[in-house]
Amino acid sequence: MNNKLGVLYSFRRCPYAMRARLGLLFAGVSVDLREVVLKNKPPQMLAISPKGTVPVLQLADGTVIEESRDIMLWALNQNDPQCLLDNTVGAQAKALIDQNDTEFKYWLDRYKYADRYPDMSQEAYRQKGEQFLRTLEALLTQHPYLFGERIGVADIAIMPFVRQFAHVDRALFYRLPYVHVQRWLRHWLEHPLFLQAMTKYTPWSEGDDVVVFGS
Numbered sequence: 001m002n003n004k005l006g007v008l009y010s011f012r013r014c015p016y017a018m019r020a021r022l023g024l025l026f027a028g029v030s031v032d033l034r035e036v037v038l039k040n041k042p043p044q045m046l047a048i049s050p051k052g053t054v055p056v057l058q059l060a061d062g063t064v065i066e067e068s069r070d071i072m073l074w075a076l077n078q079n080d081p082q083c084l085l086d087n088t089v090g091a092q093a094k095a096l097i098d099q100n101d102t103e104f105k106y107w108l109d110r111y112k113y114a115d116r117y118p119d120m121s122q123e124a125y126r127q128k129g130e131q132f133l134r135t136l137e138a139l140l141t142q143h144p145y146l147f148g149e150r151i152g153v154a155d156i157a158i159m160p161f162v163r164q165f166a167h168v169d170r171a172l173f174y175r176l177p178y179v180h181v182q183r184w185l186r187h188w189l190e191h192p193l194f195l196q197a198m199t200k201y202t203p204w205s206e207g208d209d210v211v212v213f214g215s
Contacts, residue, residue: 005032008071008213009045009056012200015160016068020055021197022156023072024214027079031057033213034204042204069097072157082151089147093154096135096146100158104132108161112168129165133178136162140180144187159188 008024008031010017024031036045036054048064049056057065057074065071076085086093107129114122136158139146146154162185166173174182188194201211 004060005030005210005212006057006059007032007034009034009036009042009049009054011036011038011054012198014054015164016053017055018160018163018197019157020057020068020071020075021213022160022193023075023153025193025197026082026084026151026156027075028081028214029075029078030212030214033201033211035201035211037203042206044206069101069157072153076153084151084153084156086147086152089152089154093147093152093157096139096154097157099132099135100161104129104161104165107132108165111165126168130176130178133162133165133176133181136181136184137178140184144184155184155188159185159194163189 008020010021010033012035034042034045036042038054041052045054045056046052048058049066051066053066055068055071057071059065065074073085107125110117110120111122111125111129114120114125117125120128136146143149145151146158162181166185176182202208204211
């Protein structure tokens with residue numbers, strides 16, 4: 001480990017890990033990225049975070065940050081050149097992220113893996129998830145990002161989950177009556193920092209060269 005960098009254990013397709021990587025990129029904070037295979041989690045990660053989920057960030061001083069929101073906020077508190085942490089909407093942003101992480105994620109999981117949850121149909125799970133999309137649509141009708149004219153922390157925290165919802169059935173998603181959410185998501189899918197966040201890396205093994213992410 002480069003003692004000047006923290007170490008981020010990540011998994012490219014995980015929406016929680018996406019938001020953490022986006023936070024680091026917007027902050028311009030570099031880390032030693034270790035791509036994880038979830039079926040074969042490295043013991044080094046489990047030693048610092050026994051819960052075994054990604055992302056996990058170990059700072060240079062040994063501090064471990066285990067939650068994606070905390071990683072995102074830690075990075076932006078180090079450096080926030082684009083003012084994503086806008087205090088004027090801080091409470092509103094937090095409430096919307098809370099709703100994403102509890103209510104929307106609950107229905108998203110059931111929509112994506114409907115065969116595991118036979119109590120309702122996939123369509124019914126999608127319709128439950130659409131309640132949150134309607135909340136986002138109302139916000140995005142007013143301005144290009146969730147809380148204004150520029151990107152905020154809520155955008156990078158929530159977008160990976162909307163992306164996952166859309167990718168269950170992309171053709172259907174773009175037929176739904178949420179034109180502003182669709183425009184917002186399309187913009188994000190082409191954003192240079194999102195494309196950088198989604199770079200593919202070889203899964204990490206002990207002894208591999210350091211992969212510097214975020215520079």
